[in-house]
Amino acid sequence: MEQPNTTKPSLEQSIQRLEQIVAELERGEQELETALASYEEGITLARSCLGRLKAAELKIEELSEIEDDALQTGGQSDRDS
Numbered sequence: 374m375e376q377p378n379t380t381k382p383s384l385e386q387s388i389q390r391l392e393q394i395v396a397e398l399e400r401g402e403q404e405l406e407t408a409l410a411s412y413e414e415g416i417t418l419a420r421s422c423l424g425r426l427k428a429a430e431l432k433i434e435e436l437s438e439i440e441d442d443a444l445q446t447g448g449q450s451d452r453d454s
Contacts, residue, residue, distance in 0.1 A: 384425050391418045 382390070394415040398408060 384422060387418050387422050387425075391415055391422065394418070 394411050397403060397411055398415070403411060
C-alpha cells in the first residue's frame with residue numbers, strides 16, 4: 374500500500390498555491406462551497422508562510438547577534454570554541 378505524500382511544501386510552493394487561490398477567488402466563478410474551501414486553504418497557507426518567514430527572521434537575528442558578539446570579542450565566537 375502506497376503511503377500518502379506528507380512532505381510539507383516549500384515556502385515558494387505555498388506562495389505559488391496561495392497566489393493561485395487568490396486568482397481563482399478574484400475571478401468569482403466558484404460556487405460558494407468551493408470558494409469557502411479555497412478561502413480556508415488560503416488562510417491556512419498564509420498563516421504557514423507567515424510562521425516560516427518569522428522563523429527565518431528570528432534565525433537571521435540570532436546569527437547577526439552571534440556575528441556582532443564575535444566582532445566585539447575580537448573574532449572569537451561560540452562556534453570557534
